[in-house]
Amino acid sequence: MNVKKNILCIGAGYVGGPTMAVIARKCPHCRVTVVDTDAKRIEAWNSDSLPIYEPGLAETIQQTRGKNLFFRTDIERGIRENDIIFVSVNTPTKTFGVGAGMAADLHYWEKTARQILEHSQSSKIVVEKCTLPVKTALAMERILKSVPNGNNFEVLSNPEFMAEGTAIKDLEYPDRVLIGSRETESGLKARDVLTEIYTQWVPREKIITSNIWSSELSKLVANAFLAQRISSINAISALCEKTEADIKEVSKAVGMDSRIGPKFLESSIGFGGSCFKKDILNLVYLCRNYGLSEVAAYWESVVRINEYQQERFILNMLGAMFNTLSGKKICIWGVAFKANTGDTRESPAIYIARRLLEEKAEIVISDPYALVNARSDMNGAEGRISYEEDPYKAAWGCHAIAVLTEWEQYKSLDFHNIFREMIKPAFIFDGRNILDHQRCFNIGFNVYPIGKPPLTHF
Numbered sequence: 001m002n003v004k005k006n007i008l009c010i011g012a013g014y015v016g017g018p019t020m021a022v023i024a025r026k027c028p029h030c031r032v033t034v035v036d037t038d039a040k041r042i043e044a045w046n047s048d049s050l051p052i053y054e055p056g057l058a059e060t061i062q063q064t065r066g067k068n069l070f071f072r073t074d075i076e077r078g079i080r081e082n083d084i085i086f087v088s089v090n091t092p093t094k095t096f097g098v099g100a101g102m103a104a105d106l107h108y109w110e111k112t113a114r115q116i117l118e119h120s121q122s123s124k125i126v127v128e129k130c131t132l133p134v135k136t137a138l139a140m141e142r143i144l145k146s147v148p149n150g151n152n153f154e155v156l157s158n159p160e161f162m163a164e165g166t167a168i169k170d171l172e173y174p175d176r177v178l179i180g181s182r183e184t185e186s187g188l189k190a191r192d193v194l195t196e197i198y199t200q201w202v203p204r205e206k207i208i209t210s211n212i213w214s215s216e217l218s219k220l221v222a223n224a225f226l227a228q229r230i231s232s233i234n235a236i237s238a239l240c241e242k243t244e245a246d247i248k249e250v251s252k253a254v255g256m257d258s259r260i261g262p263k264f265l266e267s268s269i270g271f272g273g274s275c276f277k278k279d280i281l282n283l284v285y286l287c288r289n290y291g292l293s294e295v296a297a298y299w300e301s302v303v304r305i306n307e308y309q310q311e312r313f314i315l316n317m318l319g320a321m322f323n324t325l326s327g328k329k330i331c332i333w334g335v336a337f338k339a340n341t342g343d344t345r346e347s348p349a350i351y352i353a354r355r356l357l358e359e360k361a362e363i364v365i366s367d368p369y370a371l372v373n374a375r376s377d378m379n380g381a382e383g384r385i386s387y388e389e390d391p392y393k394a395a396w397g398c399h400a401i402a403v404l405t406e407w408e409q410y411k412s413l414d415f416h417n418i419f420r421e422m423i424k425p426a427f428i429f430d431g432r433n434i435l436d437h438q439r440c441f442n443i444g445f446n447v448y449p450i451g452k453p454p455l456t457h458f
Protein backbone atom coordinates (compact mmCIF):
# COMPACT_ATOMS: atom_id res chain seq x y z
CA MET A 1 0.00 0.00 0.00
CA ASN A 2 1.33 3.45 -0.89
CA VAL A 3 1.32 5.90 1.99
CA LYS A 4 0.62 9.54 1.23
CA LYS A 5 1.84 11.87 3.94
CA ASN A 6 3.18 15.38 4.17
CA ILE A 7 6.37 15.11 6.16
CA LEU A 8 8.56 17.89 7.54
CA CYS A 9 12.01 17.55 9.03
CA ILE A 10 13.39 20.43 11.08
CA GLY A 11 17.20 20.32 10.88
CA ALA A 12 19.01 19.61 7.60
CA GLY A 13 22.18 18.13 9.06
CA TYR A 14 23.97 14.79 8.93
CA VAL A 15 20.79 13.07 10.12
CA GLY A 16 17.98 15.18 8.67
CA GLY A 17 19.33 15.29 5.10
CA PRO A 18 20.12 11.58 4.50
CA THR A 19 17.15 10.29 6.55
CA MET A 20 14.62 12.35 4.65
CA ALA A 21 16.25 11.58 1.30
CA VAL A 22 15.79 7.87 1.96
CA ILE A 23 12.19 8.31 3.15
CA ALA A 24 11.45 10.33 -0.01
CA ARG A 25 12.96 7.64 -2.21
CA LYS A 26 11.23 4.76 -0.50
CA CYS A 27 7.86 6.53 -0.21
CA PRO A 28 7.36 8.24 -3.57
CA HIS A 29 3.80 9.25 -2.62
CA CYS A 30 4.95 11.17 0.44
CA ARG A 31 5.98 14.79 0.11
CA VAL A 32 9.03 15.44 2.24
CA THR A 33 10.31 18.92 3.15
CA VAL A 34 13.50 19.59 5.08
CA VAL A 35 13.97 23.00 6.69
CA ASP A 36 16.85 24.65 8.48
CA THR A 37 17.69 28.06 9.92
CA ASP A 38 21.06 27.85 8.15
CA ALA A 39 20.31 29.29 4.71
CA LYS A 40 23.77 28.35 3.39
CA ARG A 41 23.21 24.72 4.30
CA ILE A 42 19.85 24.71 2.52
CA GLU A 43 21.45 26.35 -0.50
CA ALA A 44 24.08 23.59 -0.54
CA TRP A 45 21.40 20.87 -0.32
CA ASN A 46 19.80 22.46 -3.38
CA SER A 47 23.10 22.56 -5.30
CA ASP A 48 25.46 20.03 -6.86
CA SER A 49 27.86 20.30 -3.96
CA LEU A 50 25.96 18.85 -1.02
CA PRO A 51 26.88 20.06 2.48
CA ILE A 52 27.96 16.59 3.62
CA TYR A 53 29.75 13.67 2.03
CA GLU A 54 28.16 10.22 2.31
CA PRO A 55 28.54 7.35 -0.15
CA GLY A 56 25.30 7.02 -2.15
CA LEU A 57 23.83 10.30 -0.86
CA ALA A 58 24.27 12.34 -4.06
CA GLU A 59 22.47 9.65 -6.12
CA THR A 60 19.60 9.46 -3.61
CA ILE A 61 19.22 13.24 -3.64
CA GLN A 62 19.35 13.34 -7.42
CA GLN A 63 16.47 10.85 -7.65
CA THR A 64 14.19 12.71 -5.23
CA ARG A 65 15.04 16.41 -5.01
CA GLY A 66 12.43 18.59 -6.69
CA LYS A 67 10.09 15.58 -7.07
CA ASN A 68 8.99 14.72 -3.56
CA LEU A 69 11.93 16.07 -1.56
CA PHE A 70 12.38 19.78 -0.94
CA PHE A 71 14.97 21.77 1.02
CA ARG A 72 13.68 25.12 2.28
CA THR A 73 14.29 27.84 4.85
CA ASP A 74 10.64 28.70 5.47
CA ILE A 75 10.14 26.83 8.74
CA GLU A 76 6.80 28.42 9.61
CA ARG A 77 5.24 27.41 6.32
CA GLY A 78 6.72 23.95 6.72
CA ILE A 79 5.06 23.56 10.11
CA ARG A 80 1.73 24.82 8.79
CA GLU A 81 1.67 22.53 5.76
CA ASN A 82 2.83 19.20 7.17
CA ASP A 83 1.23 16.60 9.44
CA ILE A 84 4.27 14.69 10.61
CA ILE A 85 7.21 16.71 11.92
CA PHE A 86 10.58 15.09 12.53
CA VAL A 87 12.87 17.11 14.78
CA SER A 88 16.51 16.58 13.91
CA VAL A 89 18.26 19.63 15.29
CA ASN A 90 21.62 19.50 17.02
CA THR A 91 21.81 18.63 20.71
CA PRO A 92 25.45 19.37 21.60
CA THR A 93 27.02 19.19 25.04
CA LYS A 94 26.24 22.26 27.13
CA THR A 95 29.14 24.69 27.37
CA PHE A 96 27.72 27.00 30.03
CA GLY A 97 25.97 27.03 33.40
CA VAL A 98 24.65 23.99 35.24
CA GLY A 99 25.84 20.74 33.64
CA ALA A 100 28.44 22.49 31.45
CA GLY A 101 30.66 19.93 29.70
CA MET A 102 28.21 17.09 30.47
CA ALA A 103 24.51 17.72 29.97
CA ALA A 104 22.83 18.09 26.58
CA ASP A 105 22.22 21.63 25.42
CA LEU A 106 18.52 21.54 24.60
CA HIS A 107 18.01 25.12 23.50
CA TYR A 108 17.80 24.34 19.75
CA TRP A 109 15.38 21.58 20.52
CA GLU A 110 13.20 23.75 22.79
CA LYS A 111 13.13 26.56 20.24
CA THR A 112 11.78 24.04 17.73
CA ALA A 113 9.06 22.89 20.13
CA ARG A 114 7.92 26.48 20.62
CA GLN A 115 7.97 27.11 16.85
CA ILE A 116 5.79 24.06 16.28
CA LEU A 117 3.32 25.28 18.88
CA GLU A 118 3.22 28.81 17.48
CA HIS A 119 2.76 27.97 13.80
CA SER A 120 0.60 24.85 13.88
CA GLN A 121 -2.89 25.30 12.53
CA SER A 122 -3.81 21.61 12.84
CA SER A 123 -2.91 18.54 14.89
CA LYS A 124 0.57 17.08 14.37
CA ILE A 125 2.67 14.04 15.10
CA VAL A 126 6.02 15.27 16.37
CA VAL A 127 8.84 12.75 16.04
CA GLU A 128 12.03 13.09 18.08
CA LYS A 129 14.86 12.09 15.74
CA CYS A 130 17.53 13.82 17.80
CA THR A 131 19.32 11.98 20.56
CA LEU A 132 17.92 13.33 23.80
CA PRO A 133 18.08 12.72 27.55
CA VAL A 134 15.43 10.26 28.69
CA LYS A 135 12.21 12.08 29.61
CA THR A 136 12.70 14.89 27.08
CA ALA A 137 9.45 13.93 25.34
CA LEU A 138 7.66 14.92 28.53
CA ALA A 139 9.09 18.44 28.27
CA MET A 140 8.13 18.52 24.57
CA GLU A 141 4.56 17.53 25.45
CA ARG A 142 4.38 20.16 28.17
CA ILE A 143 5.49 22.92 25.81
CA LEU A 144 3.14 21.78 23.05
CA LYS A 145 0.21 21.61 25.44
CA SER A 146 0.98 24.91 27.19
CA VAL A 147 -1.42 26.92 24.99
CA PRO A 148 -4.69 25.07 24.37
CA ASN A 149 -5.56 25.79 20.73
CA GLY A 150 -7.66 22.81 19.76
CA ASN A 151 -4.72 21.03 18.12
CA ASN A 152 -3.51 17.69 19.39
CA PHE A 153 0.24 17.01 19.44
CA GLU A 154 1.38 13.44 19.75
CA VAL A 155 5.08 13.07 20.53
CA LEU A 156 6.95 9.95 19.38
CA SER A 157 10.55 8.94 19.92
CA ASN A 158 12.23 7.47 16.85
CA PRO A 159 15.98 7.67 17.46
CA GLU A 160 18.29 7.39 14.50
CA PHE A 161 20.82 4.54 14.62
CA MET A 162 22.56 5.17 11.29
CA ALA A 163 26.30 5.75 11.30
CA GLU A 164 28.08 8.39 9.27
CA GLY A 165 30.06 6.88 6.40
CA THR A 166 27.41 4.17 5.91
CA ALA A 167 24.32 6.33 6.43
CA ILE A 168 22.47 5.47 3.21
CA LYS A 169 23.04 1.75 3.57
CA ASP A 170 22.09 1.86 7.26
CA LEU A 171 18.90 3.76 6.45
CA GLU A 172 17.94 1.42 3.63
CA TYR A 173 18.70 -1.76 5.57
CA PRO A 174 18.45 -0.84 9.26
CA ASP A 175 19.19 -3.45 11.94
CA ARG A 176 16.00 -2.16 13.56
CA VAL A 177 13.74 0.87 13.64
CA LEU A 178 12.62 1.85 17.12
CA ILE A 179 9.42 3.76 17.74
CA GLY A 180 8.54 4.81 21.27
CA SER A 181 5.12 6.19 22.06
CA ARG A 182 2.72 6.91 24.85
CA GLU A 183 0.53 3.89 25.46
CA THR A 184 -2.66 5.92 25.09
CA GLU A 185 -5.13 5.47 22.24
CA SER A 186 -3.82 8.55 20.40
CA GLY A 187 -0.20 7.60 21.16
CA LEU A 188 -0.65 4.14 19.65
CA LYS A 189 -2.48 5.61 16.65
CA ALA A 190 0.42 8.00 15.98
CA ARG A 191 2.85 5.09 16.35
CA ASP A 192 0.91 3.18 13.68
CA VAL A 193 1.15 6.11 11.27
CA LEU A 194 4.92 6.22 11.59
CA THR A 195 5.18 2.43 11.42
CA GLU A 196 3.27 2.47 8.15
CA ILE A 197 5.86 4.81 6.63
CA TYR A 198 8.74 2.52 7.59
CA THR A 199 6.97 -0.62 6.39
CA GLN A 200 7.32 0.75 2.86
CA TRP A 201 10.84 -0.67 2.87
CA VAL A 202 11.74 -2.10 6.30
CA PRO A 203 10.61 -5.68 7.13
CA ARG A 204 7.87 -5.55 9.76
CA GLU A 205 9.82 -7.66 12.27
CA LYS A 206 12.61 -5.08 12.28
CA ILE A 207 10.28 -2.30 13.37
CA ILE A 208 10.11 -2.50 17.13
CA THR A 209 7.99 -0.46 19.47
CA SER A 210 8.44 0.44 23.10
CA ASN A 211 7.36 2.94 25.67
CA ILE A 212 8.67 6.38 24.94
CA TRP A 213 11.25 6.49 27.74
CA SER A 214 12.79 3.16 26.75
CA SER A 215 13.12 4.46 23.23
CA GLU A 216 14.87 7.67 24.29
CA LEU A 217 17.19 5.77 26.61
CA SER A 218 17.98 2.99 24.11
CA LYS A 219 19.73 5.41 21.77
CA LEU A 220 22.02 6.72 24.52
CA VAL A 221 22.73 3.17 25.66
CA ALA A 222 23.44 1.87 22.14
CA ASN A 223 26.04 4.60 21.62
CA ALA A 224 27.51 4.02 25.07
CA PHE A 225 27.90 0.27 24.36
CA LEU A 226 29.54 0.88 20.98
CA ALA A 227 31.98 3.38 22.45
CA GLN A 228 32.64 1.08 25.38
CA ARG A 229 33.86 -1.66 23.04
CA ILE A 230 36.31 0.75 21.43
CA SER A 231 37.61 1.90 24.82
CA SER A 232 37.85 -1.71 26.01
CA ILE A 233 40.06 -2.80 23.11
CA ASN A 234 42.07 0.43 23.29
CA ALA A 235 42.74 -0.08 27.00
CA ILE A 236 44.09 -3.53 26.16
CA SER A 237 46.25 -2.06 23.35
CA ALA A 238 48.20 -0.17 26.02
CA LEU A 239 48.86 -3.45 27.83
CA CYS A 240 49.89 -5.12 24.54
CA GLU A 241 52.50 -2.43 23.97
CA LYS A 242 54.05 -3.25 27.36
CA THR A 243 54.01 -7.02 26.94
CA GLU A 244 54.79 -7.70 23.25
CA ALA A 245 51.32 -9.11 22.75
CA ASP A 246 49.72 -8.05 19.46
CA ILE A 247 46.32 -6.34 19.71
CA LYS A 248 45.19 -7.66 16.30
CA GLU A 249 45.83 -11.21 17.45
CA VAL A 250 44.15 -10.62 20.80
CA SER A 251 41.18 -8.92 19.16
CA LYS A 252 40.76 -11.78 16.67
CA ALA A 253 40.91 -14.41 19.38
CA VAL A 254 38.48 -12.54 21.62
CA GLY A 255 36.09 -11.56 18.81
CA MET A 256 35.72 -15.15 17.58
CA ASP A 257 33.82 -15.91 20.76
CA SER A 258 30.25 -15.78 19.46
CA ARG A 259 29.12 -14.15 22.70
CA ILE A 260 31.48 -11.24 22.01
CA GLY A 261 31.63 -10.96 18.20
CA PRO A 262 34.26 -9.26 16.04
CA LYS A 263 32.73 -5.83 15.36
CA PHE A 264 34.06 -2.65 16.95
CA LEU A 265 37.15 -4.43 18.23
CA GLU A 266 39.68 -2.53 16.11
CA SER A 267 42.23 -0.71 18.19
CA SER A 268 42.92 2.88 17.14
CA ILE A 269 43.51 6.42 18.34
CA GLY A 270 39.98 6.30 19.69
CA PHE A 271 36.45 7.22 18.77
CA GLY A 272 35.31 10.60 17.53
CA GLY A 273 32.26 12.07 15.88
CA SER A 274 29.60 14.33 17.22
CA CYS A 275 27.71 11.62 19.10
CA PHE A 276 29.64 9.08 21.20
CA LYS A 277 31.27 11.46 23.64
CA LYS A 278 28.30 13.78 23.96
CA ASP A 279 25.84 10.92 24.41
CA ILE A 280 27.94 9.16 27.04
CA LEU A 281 28.44 12.40 28.97
CA ASN A 282 24.72 12.95 28.74
CA LEU A 283 24.18 9.45 30.19
CA VAL A 284 26.70 10.16 32.94
CA TYR A 285 24.95 13.41 33.77
CA LEU A 286 21.58 11.66 33.94
CA CYS A 287 22.96 8.95 36.25
CA ARG A 288 24.46 11.57 38.56
CA ASN A 289 21.18 13.44 38.58
CA TYR A 290 19.40 10.29 39.72
CA GLY A 291 22.03 9.68 42.41
CA LEU A 292 23.66 6.74 40.62
CA SER A 293 27.27 7.79 41.11
CA GLU A 294 28.81 4.31 40.55
CA VAL A 295 26.96 3.89 37.28
CA ALA A 296 28.01 7.40 36.23
CA ALA A 297 31.68 6.67 37.04
CA TYR A 298 31.55 3.40 35.07
CA TRP A 299 30.37 5.11 31.87
CA GLU A 300 32.55 8.16 32.34
CA SER A 301 35.61 5.91 32.25
CA VAL A 302 34.78 5.07 28.61
CA VAL A 303 35.39 8.71 27.69
CA ARG A 304 38.49 8.94 29.90
CA ILE A 305 40.10 5.92 28.22
CA ASN A 306 39.41 7.53 24.86
CA GLU A 307 41.24 10.67 25.94
CA TYR A 308 44.04 8.56 27.39
CA GLN A 309 44.44 6.72 24.09
CA GLN A 310 44.88 9.96 22.14
CA GLU A 311 47.36 11.36 24.62
CA ARG A 312 49.25 8.06 24.63
CA PHE A 313 49.60 8.32 20.86
CA ILE A 314 51.23 11.75 21.18
CA LEU A 315 53.55 10.54 23.95
CA ASN A 316 54.56 7.55 21.80
CA MET A 317 55.38 9.87 18.91
CA LEU A 318 57.38 12.12 21.16
CA GLY A 319 59.30 9.22 22.74
CA ALA A 320 60.04 7.59 19.37
CA MET A 321 61.25 10.83 17.80
CA PHE A 322 63.98 11.43 20.40
CA ASN A 323 61.76 13.39 22.81
CA THR A 324 61.38 16.45 20.66
CA LEU A 325 58.98 17.33 17.88
CA SER A 326 59.95 20.98 17.82
CA GLY A 327 60.62 22.17 14.27
CA LYS A 328 59.87 18.70 12.83
CA LYS A 329 57.45 18.35 9.96
CA ILE A 330 54.67 15.82 10.54
CA CYS A 331 52.23 14.71 7.88
CA ILE A 332 48.74 13.78 9.04
CA TRP A 333 46.93 11.35 6.77
CA GLY A 334 43.25 11.63 7.52
CA VAL A 335 41.48 14.17 9.65
CA ALA A 336 37.88 12.93 9.35
CA PHE A 337 36.75 11.12 12.49
CA LYS A 338 36.27 7.96 10.45
CA ALA A 339 36.55 6.87 6.82
CA ASN A 340 33.90 7.75 4.21
CA THR A 341 32.82 10.99 5.82
CA GLY A 342 34.07 14.56 5.70
CA ASP A 343 32.93 15.11 9.29
CA THR A 344 35.65 16.20 11.71
CA ARG A 345 33.50 16.84 14.77
CA GLU A 346 35.34 15.51 17.86
CA SER A 347 37.83 13.85 15.53
CA PRO A 348 40.85 12.46 17.42
CA ALA A 349 42.91 13.80 14.51
CA ILE A 350 41.99 17.38 15.39
CA TYR A 351 43.06 16.84 19.00
CA ILE A 352 46.32 15.22 17.88
CA ALA A 353 46.99 18.01 15.35
CA ARG A 354 46.56 20.61 18.09
CA ARG A 355 48.83 18.70 20.45
CA LEU A 356 51.51 18.43 17.75
CA LEU A 357 51.38 22.21 17.30
CA GLU A 358 51.79 22.63 21.07
CA GLU A 359 54.97 20.56 20.74
CA LYS A 360 56.01 23.12 18.09
CA ALA A 361 55.90 20.65 15.21
CA GLU A 362 54.95 21.84 11.74
CA ILE A 363 51.97 19.91 10.39
CA VAL A 364 50.62 19.09 6.94
CA ILE A 365 47.03 17.84 7.00
CA SER A 366 45.81 15.59 4.20
CA ASP A 367 42.35 14.10 3.68
CA PRO A 368 40.22 13.29 0.62
CA TYR A 369 36.99 14.89 1.91
CA ALA A 370 37.52 16.66 5.22
CA LEU A 371 39.90 19.54 4.50
CA VAL A 372 37.21 22.24 4.48
CA ASN A 373 36.01 21.18 7.94
CA ALA A 374 39.60 20.74 9.17
CA ARG A 375 40.51 24.30 8.17
CA SER A 376 37.58 25.64 10.11
CA ASP A 377 38.34 23.44 13.16
CA MET A 378 42.00 24.47 13.18
CA ASN A 379 41.15 28.14 12.74
CA GLY A 380 42.79 30.00 15.59
CA ALA A 381 45.31 27.22 16.33
CA GLU A 382 48.74 28.70 16.68
CA GLY A 383 51.62 27.28 14.68
CA ARG A 384 52.53 26.21 11.19
CA ILE A 385 49.80 24.24 9.41
CA SER A 386 49.30 23.53 5.74
CA TYR A 387 46.69 21.48 3.88
CA GLU A 388 47.33 19.15 0.97
CA GLU A 389 44.79 16.73 -0.46
CA ASP A 390 47.40 14.59 -2.25
CA PRO A 391 48.90 12.19 0.36
CA TYR A 392 52.19 11.94 -1.60
CA LYS A 393 52.76 15.69 -1.71
CA ALA A 394 51.66 15.97 1.93
CA ALA A 395 54.45 13.60 3.00
CA TRP A 396 57.23 15.33 0.99
CA GLY A 397 59.97 16.64 3.23
CA CYS A 398 58.31 15.33 6.41
CA HIS A 399 59.99 13.55 9.32
CA ALA A 400 56.94 11.42 10.09
CA ILE A 401 53.52 10.34 8.86
CA ALA A 402 50.66 9.86 11.32
CA VAL A 403 47.77 7.81 9.92
CA LEU A 404 44.71 9.12 11.74
CA THR A 405 41.74 8.07 9.54
CA GLU A 406 41.32 4.59 8.06
CA TRP A 407 40.82 5.74 4.45
CA GLU A 408 41.11 2.72 2.16
CA GLN A 409 43.37 4.57 -0.32
CA TYR A 410 46.21 4.90 2.20
CA LYS A 411 46.77 1.15 2.15
CA SER A 412 47.85 0.98 -1.47
CA LEU A 413 50.13 3.98 -1.85
CA ASP A 414 53.65 3.66 -3.26
CA PHE A 415 55.62 3.66 0.00
CA HIS A 416 59.01 3.43 -1.79
CA ASN A 417 58.28 6.72 -3.47
CA ILE A 418 57.03 8.28 -0.21
CA PHE A 419 60.07 7.06 1.76
CA ARG A 420 62.45 8.52 -0.81
CA GLU A 421 61.01 12.02 -0.38
CA MET A 422 61.01 12.07 3.42
CA ILE A 423 63.62 13.21 5.95
CA LYS A 424 65.52 10.29 7.53
CA PRO A 425 65.08 8.54 9.84
CA ALA A 426 61.51 8.39 8.55
CA PHE A 427 58.67 7.39 10.88
CA ILE A 428 55.16 6.07 10.42
CA PHE A 429 52.72 6.15 13.33
CA ASP A 430 49.76 4.07 12.26
CA GLY A 431 46.94 5.24 14.48
CA ARG A 432 44.48 2.95 12.68
CA ASN A 433 46.60 -0.16 12.15
CA ILE A 434 45.73 -0.25 8.45
CA LEU A 435 49.12 -0.33 6.74
CA ASP A 436 51.31 -3.32 5.94
CA HIS A 437 53.77 -2.64 8.74
CA GLN A 438 56.37 -5.23 7.77
CA ARG A 439 56.46 -3.91 4.20
CA CYS A 440 56.89 -0.32 5.37
CA PHE A 441 59.65 -1.44 7.74
CA ASN A 442 61.42 -3.31 4.92
CA ILE A 443 61.37 -0.15 2.82
CA GLY A 444 63.18 1.67 5.63
CA PHE A 445 60.50 3.27 7.79
CA ASN A 446 60.45 3.03 11.55
CA VAL A 447 56.91 1.84 12.13
CA TYR A 448 54.83 2.37 15.26
CA PRO A 449 51.45 0.64 15.17
CA ILE A 450 48.93 0.70 18.02
CA GLY A 451 49.02 -2.23 20.44
CA LYS A 452 51.89 -4.04 18.67
CA PRO A 453 55.63 -3.99 19.07
CA PRO A 454 57.20 -1.21 16.92
CA LEU A 455 59.42 -2.16 13.97
CA THR A 456 62.51 0.03 14.13
CA HIS A 457 65.94 0.17 12.54
CA PHE A 458 67.68 1.51 15.65
Ligand SMILES: NC(=O)c1ccc[n+]([C@@H]2O[C@H](COP(=O)([O-])OP(=O)(O)OC[C@H]3O[C@@H](n4cnc5c(N)ncnc54)[C@H](O)[C@@H]3O)[C@@H](O)[C@H]2O)c1
Nearest residue numbers: 011012013014015036037038088089090091108130131160
Ligand atom coordinates in the same frame (compact mmCIF):
# COMPACT_ATOMS: atom_id res chain seq x y z
N1 LIG B 1 25.46 12.65 13.14
C1 LIG B 1 25.11 11.41 13.41
O1 LIG B 1 25.76 10.45 13.01
C2 LIG B 1 23.89 11.12 14.27
C3 LIG B 1 23.39 9.82 14.31
C4 LIG B 1 22.26 9.58 15.07
C5 LIG B 1 21.67 10.59 15.79
N2 LIG B 1 22.20 11.85 15.76
C6 LIG B 1 21.51 12.89 16.52
O2 LIG B 1 20.69 13.62 15.60
C7 LIG B 1 20.65 15.01 15.96
C8 LIG B 1 21.13 15.86 14.80
O3 LIG B 1 22.49 15.54 14.55
P1 LIG B 1 23.24 16.03 13.24
O4 LIG B 1 24.56 15.36 13.22
O5 LIG B 1 22.34 15.92 12.07
O6 LIG B 1 23.42 17.59 13.60
P2 LIG B 1 23.81 18.75 12.61
O7 LIG B 1 24.46 19.80 13.43
O8 LIG B 1 24.52 18.21 11.41
O9 LIG B 1 22.40 19.31 12.08
C9 LIG B 1 21.47 19.96 12.88
C10 LIG B 1 20.83 21.06 12.06
O10 LIG B 1 19.74 21.62 12.79
C11 LIG B 1 19.67 22.97 12.46
N3 LIG B 1 18.85 23.68 13.45
C12 LIG B 1 19.14 23.93 14.75
N4 LIG B 1 18.11 24.58 15.33
C13 LIG B 1 17.16 24.74 14.38
C14 LIG B 1 15.85 25.32 14.38
N5 LIG B 1 15.32 25.84 15.47
N6 LIG B 1 15.15 25.30 13.23
C15 LIG B 1 15.67 24.75 12.11
N7 LIG B 1 16.89 24.18 12.06
C16 LIG B 1 17.62 24.17 13.18
C17 LIG B 1 21.11 23.42 12.40
O11 LIG B 1 21.26 24.62 11.66
C18 LIG B 1 21.78 22.21 11.73
O12 LIG B 1 21.87 22.37 10.33
C19 LIG B 1 21.49 15.13 17.23
O13 LIG B 1 20.65 15.00 18.34
C20 LIG B 1 22.41 13.93 17.15
O14 LIG B 1 22.84 13.50 18.41
C21 LIG B 1 23.28 12.14 15.00
